Amino acid sequence: MDEKREVVKREKEDYIDLTRSEAQNHYRTEATKEEVKIPEKQQTAVNKISDFFESKFFSWFFHYFKSRFGPRHDFQNYKGSDDNGIYKLVSSSSDSGKEISIGIAGDWATDTNESDRIGVLIEKKKPDYTIHLGDTYFVGMKEEMKVNFINENSSWYRGKSGSFSLMGNHEMYSRGISYFRDLLPTLGIYSKEEKKYLGQKASYFCLENEHWRIISLDTGYNSVGIPIIEYIFKPKCEFHDDILDWLKNTLDLKNDKRGLVFMTHHQYCSAFEEEYNKPAEQLAEIIGGEREVLWYWGHEHRLAVYGKFKREKGITAYGRCIGNGGMPVEFKNKLKEDKAKECKLILHDERKNTEIKKIDIGFNGFAIMKINDAVLKTEYFDINNKHLLTEEWIVDNTGKINLVKMDVIDKELSVVNF
Numbered sequence: 001m002d003e004k005r006e007v008v009k010r011e012k013e014d015y016i017d018l019t020r021s022e023a024q025n026h027y028r029t030e031a032t033k034e035e036v037k038i039p040e041k042q043q044t045a046v047n048k049i050s051d052f053f054e055s056k057f058f059s060w061f062f063h064y065f066k067s068r069f070g071p072r073h074d075f076q077n078y079k080g081s082d083d084n085g086i087y088k089l090v091s092s093s094s095d096s097g098k099e100i101s102i103g104i105a106g107d108w109a110t111d112t113n114e115s116d117r118i119g120v121l122i123e124k125k126k127p128d129y130t131i132h133l134g135d136t137y138f139v140g141m142k143e144e145m146k147v148n149f150i151n152e153n154s155s156w157y158r159g160k161s162g163s164f165s166l167m168g169n170h171e172m173y174s175r176g177i178s179y180f181r182d183l184l185p186t187l188g189i190y191s192k193e194e195k196k197y198l199g200q201k202a203s204y205f206c207l208e209n210e211h212w213r214i215i216s217l218d219t220g221y222n223s224v225g226i227p228i229i230e231y232i233f234k235p236k237c238e239f240h241d242d243i244l245d246w247l248k249n250t251l252d253l254k255n256d257k258r259g260l261v262f263m264t265h266h267q268y269c270s271a272f273e274e275e276y277n278k279p280a281e282q283l284a285e286i287i288g289g290e291r292e293v294l295w296y297w298g299h300e301h302r303l304a305v306y307g308k309f310k311r312e313k314g315i316t317a318y319g320r321c322i323g324n325g326g327m328p329v330e331f332k333n334k335l336k337e338d339k340a341k342e343c344k345l346i347l348h349d350e351r352k353n354t355e356i357k358k359i360d361i362g363f364n365g366f367a368i369m370k371i372n373d374a375v376l377k378t379e380y381f382d383i384n385n386k387h388l389l390t391e392e393w394i395v396d397n398t399g400k401i402n403l404v405k406m407d408v409i410d411k412e413l414s415v416v417n418f
């Protein structure tokens with residue numbers, strides 16, 4: 001193992017049966033410290049095993065206490081800055097006419113052999129941009145940000161034009177502090193002149209050309225509520241007011257005639273788990289309920305593709321869940337047929353890859369989006385670099401998006417015919 005690592009590589013077994021309980025995630029973070037590799041020169045009696053469990057308990061309690069009752073990190077915005085969070089899609093090569101590619105992975109930051117493999121596979125495809133859809137495990141604290149993203153030996157591939165990470169619920173289990181303070185300054189647009197990434201200034205941004213807008217938004221900041229009460233009044237993951245102001249006044253989204261692609265951590269709809277409708281309702285207040293958009297999300301650790309979907313007060317979206325980046329793909333949440341019909345589920349990946357603790361585990365994966373003027377193509381791959389699916393969209397000059405084709409390449413994907 002590289003001596004730069006402060007936390008040893010986790011195994012996928014560490015993530016089995018992981019709930020979204022804040023307490024459990026803090027406990028697991030502390031539990032991994034049992035495996036912290038400490039350079040010989042720093043080994044002291046403090047680290048004797050007889051002391052460890054007690055210190056682990058207090059350390060966990062300390063983090064838990066701080067998390068539940070301390071203030072969240074301030075929400076960051078673009079106000080008063082020359083950087084407005086809107087960036088032109090540019091090729092990282094000298095060929096300006098080249099198709100622009102974006103590597104996308106969700107729920108990837110587990111620091112396991114599997115997440116490393118996904119990182120390496122994305123790197124091999126050399127996308128111009130990379131976007132993580134959020135969730136750094138277990139609680140997005142500083143050490144976890146370091147091993148997943150910041151250290152030189154981290155496997156997160158930074159696209160040569162830019163690299164970004166969205167806010168998930170797990171980063172907020174440590175109140176978003178390390179996400180804003182440590183991670184974002186290492187990401188953002190790459191400046192060839194300054195030979196560095198300029199920093200991701202906020203948890204939302206837009207990549208655009210004259211035909212498309214890729215708009216990545218933060219549903220994580222409001223995904224954690226008040227202790228105990230949050231189990232009764234569940235957080236709605238709504239967008240912060242600063243995001244709504246930016247969408248209306250900086251992006252002028254209402255009057256935009258480009259194809260819209262949203263990216264968030266949380267899902268608008270699901271055939272398997274709960275839904276988060278509030279962000280879609282907030283978007284509908286800006287662009288109306290009928291405008292059709294593409295929407296990529298994670299949070300659920302699976303690959304699933306949905307058809308045209310709209311909740312009563314929400315926008316009309318074609319959803320794609322790609323939260324299979326690094327967490328074990330478990331199948332414990334079974335397909336709910338009524339929800340699948342409602343959400344227009346088209347296909348999902350239920351292929352069994354392996355078994356851990358007698359639990360069936362599926363395949364991790366990622367997606368590569370390729371934008372060529374008005375054409376947007378997304379290719380989906382699994383952890384064995386197997387090409388599973390390709391979809392291709394085109395946008396007209398009114399902003400209407402049309403599916404040109406969807407090729408299901410791997411015939412073992414579960415195609416749903418409702």
Ligand SMILES: [Fe+2]
Pocket residue numbers: 135168169170265298299300
């Ligand atoms: Fe999540």
